Amino acid sequence: MPPRKGAPVSTTSDTSADNETSGGGRTVAPTPYRLTEAPGPLGADELAGLDAWWRAANYLAVGQIYLLDNALVRMPLRAEHIKPRLLGHFGTVPGLNLVWVHANRAIRERDLNAVFVAGPGHGGPGPNACGWLEGTYSELYSDIPRDAEGMRALFAQFSYPGGVPSHCAPETPGSFHEGGELGYSLLHAFGAALDNPDLTVFCVIGDGEAETGPLAGSWHANKFLNPGRDGAVVPILALNEYKIANPTLLARIPESELDSLLRGYGYEPIMVSGNDPGVVHQAMAAAMDTCLDRIAAIQQRARAGSAERAIWPMIVLRTPKGWTCPPIVDGDPVEGTFRAHQVPLAGARTDDAHRRVLEQWLKSYRPHELFDDDGRPVPELLALSPTGDRRMSANPVANGGLLLRDLRLPDWREFGVEVATPGAVKHEATRVLGGWLREVTRANPANFLTFAPDELASNRLQDILEVTGRDWQAEIGEYDVKLDRTGRVIEVLSEHMCQGLLEGYLLTGRHGVFTCYEAFIHIVDAMFNQHAKWLDAASAVAWRRPIASLNYLLSSHVWRQDHNGFTHQDPGFLDVVLNKKPEIVRVYLPPDANTLLSTYDHCLRSRQYVNVVVAGKQPQESWLSVPEAAVHCARGIGIWPWASNNDEQGVAPDVILACAGDVPTLETLAAAAILRARLPELRVRVVNVVDLMRLLPEEEHPHGLSDREFDSLFTTDRPVIFAFHGYPWLIHRLTYRRANHGGLHVRGYKERGTTTTPFDMVMLNDLDRYHLVMDVIDRVPTLRDKAAALRQEMVDARWQARAWTREHGEDIPVVADWKWT
C-alpha cells in the first residue's frame, strides 16, 4: 500500500527538514495532515477528537522507540536525546492505536465492558501509549506520572535495560496477552470471552501472525462461543501487508478470496481500507458500529432463547505499515513497506539528517495541540477516554487474579476408592478422578472448564458428561451425542486450541483442566514455555494478582501406548517443564487412584503454577487408602513400609527401590515381592515419589528436600534402583548434587518402543520387575555370587515373557495375573 494520503495542514511549514539527503540518499519527513472530509458516522468535532487521540498515541509510540529525553521536543533534538540502541517496532503501532481509539469511542457510547488483545508482534509502544493517555500507567507506576517527566520516563524505560519489553507483557496495563511468540491472540481472546457474558474482547490479529498454524486453526473457536452464555470477540485482522522482510500471504490474495476465507471460518467480514486518516476514521467508526450492533442483536436473540447459530462480525483493517512514518528513508520507500517494520530511522542518534527528520516526524503529530506545557494530555483528549474500570488499560478482567474466586471443591476423600490391602483391587485412576471432576463441574457452573483434544472419554473422564455436555455451537447431527450449546467441556482436535483457550480463561480469572495424551502435549511445548514465562514475569509485577494454575492431566501415557507404538510414546514434556523457573512448575506422578485424587485437589487449589500430573487410564492396582494417600501426597515422597523388607529404623537397608509413576511403581513392587520371596534376608526399602520436585535440593525448589531428609530416605551409600516414568537422565539431573548420586541407577524410557504389549514395553526399556531384580543383584555386592541362580532365572523369565508375547499377542499370565501379597 502506498504511503499516507491526505492533504498537508500547511504548505508553509519549514520544508528544509522534509527532504534530507545523507550518505544513504533522500530522506523525507511526513508532513502534518489535514483531515479529509468523508462520509461516515463521525461529526467533525468527534472526528477531530479521535484523530487527535490517535496522533497523541502515535507520538508517544515514536517517543518510546527513540527518545531518552526532550520528550516534548520543545528544543531541537540532539544526539544525547536519542537512545543509543534503537529498539522496538513502529510498523504495527498506528494500526493498534487506531483500533484502541475507535474501541474507546464504542466503550463510551455503549458503556462496554471491553478488553484489548494486541496480537501483532512487538506492538508494545501502542498499548503503553494508550495506557499512559488513559492515566492507568501512572496509577500503577507512580514513577511514571501523566506529565512531562512521566512522558520522559515512559519513553526512557521502553526496550531499555531494566525497562519494559517491546511487546505487550505482564508489565503492560490492560494486557493479559504476551506478544512475544505469535499465534495465540485469538485463542486468548476467545478464552477470555467464555463465561463472560458482558465482555467484549477487541482482538487485533497481525497478518504475520495469521500465517501461523495455531492462529489459522483458531478462527474456528467461534464454534464454541455461545452468544447467550459467553461474551463477544471482535477480531480485527490488521492487514498492513508486511512482516519483517516479506509481504504477508493474506495481503497478497485477492480481497474476494480473503472475504471467502473469513466467511468460510464462519465470520462476516467488514472491510476497512485506506491510507487517508480522515477517510479511514469514518470507515472504521462505521465498521465498529456495524459490528457492535450485530453483536448486540446476536446476543439479544440468543438471550431471548433463540438457538440459531451466530455468524459473528469481524473487521479487516488494511492500512499502511508504519502509517504516518517517514515515507522515504535513505532513498528507499519506508511507510507502507516492510522497511517500516522496526525502526524507520535507524541512524537517528548518529546521522544528523535522520535526526532532523525524526524531529519533523514527531512534530507532524502536532504535539503542541495534544499536550499542555506540563506535558499533560489536553482536556479534550482526556474527555475522550473511558473512565475507571471501563478503560481497557484498567479493566480488571486483564488482571484476572483480581476477579479469581476459589473453586467450590467437593471433598475428594468421598470419591476415593476402598483399598483394604495394597494392590487388592484395580481401578482406572483417571476414571476415578473423573467422578470427582464431575462434581467440581457441577459445583462451579460458571468458572470451571475442561478442555480435551477429542480425548476426554479416551482418557476416561467421561463421567463429567453426566452433568454437562460438550460445548458445540455448530450443527448437531443425528448420531452426535453429548453435544450441547452450554456444555462445560470443550473438545476440539487441536492441542493448540485447548491450551490457548484455557490460557485465556485462566488469565482472566477462572479455573480449568487440560487433559491430553502424554506424547502429544509436546505440540504445545512452546505455548507452555510462554505461559510459564508470563507467570514468572507477572509474579514480579506488583499490581498483578496470582491467577489459577494451569493444570494438565496427561494420560494414555508412554507405558500404555504399547498398542499405538513408537509415535505415541514420549514422556519428554516433563523435561521441557523442568527447564522453567522452579517457582512456577510442579510435576506429580501419583501411583494410583487415591493419590491422583489427592494430587488434583491440591492442584485446583493452587495459584500461579503450571501443574503437570501424569496418570494412567488403564485398570491398575490401588496401593493406598484415602487416609494413606492424603499423608503420602502431603509428603510428596515417602517410604512404603508395607512394601519394604527388614527396613528397620536406624539400620541402613541393603538396597533402595525407588519409583515414580504408576507403571514404574507396579514393576518396583513386583520386584520387591520377588526379592522378599527369594532373598528374604535382604533389607529392601521401597520409596515412592509423587512430587518430583522433592528430589531437587531445597535451595533450588520450594518443595526440595534438605540433604538430611534426602539422605534419610536414600542413604548416602547404598545402591538405589530408581524406576522412573520418564527419560532416566531427568532423575540424574534432579539429584546430581546429592551425596548418594553415585549409588543411583535409574531405569526409564529410553526411546525403545514399538507396537507391542504393556509388559513387553517395560521390558524393552529394562524397566520391568525382572530387570529391576537383576539390577539389585548386580549392585548389592553381597548378592553377586549368592544370587547368581536367581539372576539367571530373571533372565529366563524375560525371554519367556517375550516369547509368550510374540506367540499369543498378550502378556504372559504370570505377569498379567500377578497380585501383590
Place this chain on the structure above:
Amino acid sequence: MPPRKGAPVSTTSDTSADNETSGGGRTVAPTPYRLTEAPGPLGADELAGLDAWWRAANYLAVGQIYLLDNALVRMPLRAEHIKPRLLGHFGTVPGLNLVWVHANRAIRERDLNAVFVAGPGHGGPGPNACGWLEGTYSELYSDIPRDAEGMRALFAQFSYPGGVPSHCAPETPGSFHEGGELGYSLLHAFGAALDNPDLTVFCVIGDGEAETGPLAGSWHANKFLNPGRDGAVVPILALNEYKIANPTLLARIPESELDSLLRGYGYEPIMVSGNDPGVVHQAMAAAMDTCLDRIAAIQQRARAGSAERAIWPMIVLRTPKGWTCPPIVDGDPVEGTFRAHQVPLAGARTDDAHRRVLEQWLKSYRPHELFDDDGRPVPELLALSPTGDRRMSANPVANGGLLLRDLRLPDWREFGVEVATPGAVKHEATRVLGGWLREVTRANPANFLTFAPDELASNRLQDILEVTGRDWQAEIGEYDVKLDRTGRVIEVLSEHMCQGLLEGYLLTGRHGVFTCYEAFIHIVDAMFNQHAKWLDAASAVAWRRPIASLNYLLSSHVWRQDHNGFTHQDPGFLDVVLNKKPEIVRVYLPPDANTLLSTYDHCLRSRQYVNVVVAGKQPQESWLSVPEAAVHCARGIGIWPWASNNDEQGVAPDVILACAGDVPTLETLAAAAILRARLPELRVRVVNVVDLMRLLPEEEHPHGLSDREFDSLFTTDRPVIFAFHGYPWLIHRLTYRRANHGGLHVRGYKERGTTTTPFDMVMLNDLDRYHLVMDVIDRVPTLRDKAAALRQEMVDARWQARAWTREHGEDIPVVADWKWT
C-alpha cells in the same frame, strides 16, 4: 451420515447372522451390495472392477484388525482365529481405499507418477492392504507373499507385538508420511511436490486432522507451489464426519461455508458425497478426472510461459465413517457414526454373536470373487493395479534415499574468513555461512531449498538472495522485493510450515536447511520428535535407504535476544533433541565463523540425522583460521593451547575452563585473559566443545569420547568451570558418569532474562567473565586467600557493568571494546 445405501446383492442370503442379539442388544451385519447404476464416466465393467478392488482392500483391512488365522474365512470363524487384543481403526479405512483405487485408475489412464499420503490417524490397514494387492508388500517382505499364507501373515502382524503399527509408518510400502501425530499430511505432500515437476501427490486429509493448527495453516502452502517447476498436490478432504468421540467441525458447518473456506484457501473444491458405493464411484471418478484435467491444464499453461496464478482443484469426499461395516452393534448405530472409529465389533473373540456378525461382514465383500483358492487376487484385480514403479506402494519417491543425490558443495575453505591471530577481527558468523549457502544454492538448482519463518535476513543469510528469490506464487506488490515464482528460499511466518515442507522435501530424496530463531523452534518440538522417530524406525527397515539429514540453523539465540527480552530467550530445544535416539541426533555449537562453515559442510554431507547447529548472527570475534577450524571441528572438542596458560603436556592444570557456544566461548576467553594477567602462575586449560555429543560416554553415542580421552581433556580431579550455551543441567546429564563429574561446575541459562544488554544478559545468568573468574577462585583451593582481592575486584566490576548498563543503555566500554591479546 446414515449407513451404507445400495440394494443388497441377494435377499436369499443367510440372514440368521445378519441380526444377532447378545447381551448388548441387536447387532446387524452388513449385506453384500449391488452396484446402483448412476451416471458417470465409468462403464459397467470398469465400475465393477474398481468396486471389486475396493472391496478387496476393505476385506484385507478388516482382516488385519481381527484375524490371526482363517484369513479367507473358508471355515466358520472360531475364537482362536481372532486376535486376543483387537487394535487398529476401521473408520477411516474405506475412504482411504476408495481414494487409492480411484488414484490407480488415473495412474493407469494417464501414466501418472504418483504417491499417496494417508493423513487420517491410524489408517494403516488401508495402505497395507493396497500394497499387498499391488504385490509390493510381498516384494519387500518375502515372508508375506501374495497368497493365502501371505494374507494370514499380513493380518497377523498388524498391531501385533513385533509387527507393524496401526498407522502408516516407515514399514508401510509407499508411505513417506507417518500417521501417528496429526497435522502434517498436507505439508509433507507439498514438500514432496516441490521440485518434482512430474509428480502427483494424492493427499488424504482427515477431517479430524483438519482441526489442528498446523493443518489449518498448511492449506496456504499452495502459495509456494509453482506449476511450472513443481508437481501437483491433490488434496482430498475425507469428511467422514467423526473423530474418536465427537463430530468434526468441518462436517458440522453448512457445505456452502466449507466451500467458501476452501476457496478462500485458494482451491477449487469438488464435492463428492454419498453412501451408495455405485453412486460414489461414479462421482469420484468424475471428480478425479476433473481434478487431473485441470491440473494438466494449469501445468501446461505454466510450462508454456504463463505466469498466471493457479487455483488448484481439490476434492471433498463425504462418505460414512466405517463405510460397509456393521450398521448396528449392540443396539447402537455404528456405521456412519463415531462408534465406527476404531474396532466396530469389540467382542469378536469372546462374543459368539459378534463373531458371527464379523464373519458375515467379511463375507459381505464377497472374497470368493476376489481371491482364488490359493488366496491370490484374481487376475481381474491384478490387471487394475498399475505396474512397477507406477504403483503408489512402490514409487521410489516414497523411499527418498533411493533418489538422493549428493549435493555439489563448494569448498567451504574458500569462504572462510582470514584470522591472522585469534580474536583480532569480528564477523557475523551466519552471514559468512550465508555466502557459502549462496553458492550451495547456485550449484544445486533443483534439489536444495532453504526455509525460514520470515527470518532469513534477520538471521543474516540474505546473501542467498543474490542468486535466487523467495518463492512466491501469490500477487507481488509494488514495494515487495526479492520475491519470484522460482525462488529457492521459502519464507512463511509459520515454523510448522517450514518444518513440514522441509520434511516432505527430505523424505522424498532432497536436501535443505531450516533457519529459525532459537527460542521459537520449540513451536515444532513435536514435529521434530516425530521426524526423529521416523528416522530411527526407518533405519531398521531393510528396504529404506538413508535420506539427507534435517539441518537446523538456530540463530538470534538466547544470549543475543537481550533486546527482545524474556519471551525470546529459550535454549531448551537442545534438551528436547537429546532425548531422542543418540544414533539420530547431533548438536553443534560452533564458536565462530570458520567453525560454523566447517560444521555446516559436514551437516550437508550427512545422512539420516537431525543436525542442530546454534550460531550467532551478531559481530563477534573469530578465533580460528580455516585450517584450525577444520581440525577443531573434525575433533569436535579440543584444548585451545593459545588460550591456555602454563598448560604443559604431562602436568595437570589447576583449573579447566570449558566452553560450548559462541557467547560462552567469548566470556571464557575473557576470563582466561583476566586470569593470565592477574594470576600468571595459575595453570589454566581452555577446552572448547563444538560437537556436544563428544561429552557422552562412547557406549551411549557414536561420537562419545572414551573415558581415557575425556579424562585427558578434563582430568579426573581438577575443577572444571564449564560455560554453556543452554540450560546448565544438560551438561551434567551428558557427563554424570565421568570420573571428574564431581569437579564440574556449569554456568548456563537459568531462565533469568529480561530486556537488557548483551553483557547484562550473561551477568544475569552468572555466565560472564567476571563470574567465571570468581568461580575459578572459589574452586581452586590455593586461590581462596591469595586471590581474595581479585575476587572482590570481580564483584565490583559486575556492579559497575550493571550500573553502566542501566545508565547508558549500552554495555560498559571495558567489555564492549574488549580485545583478546
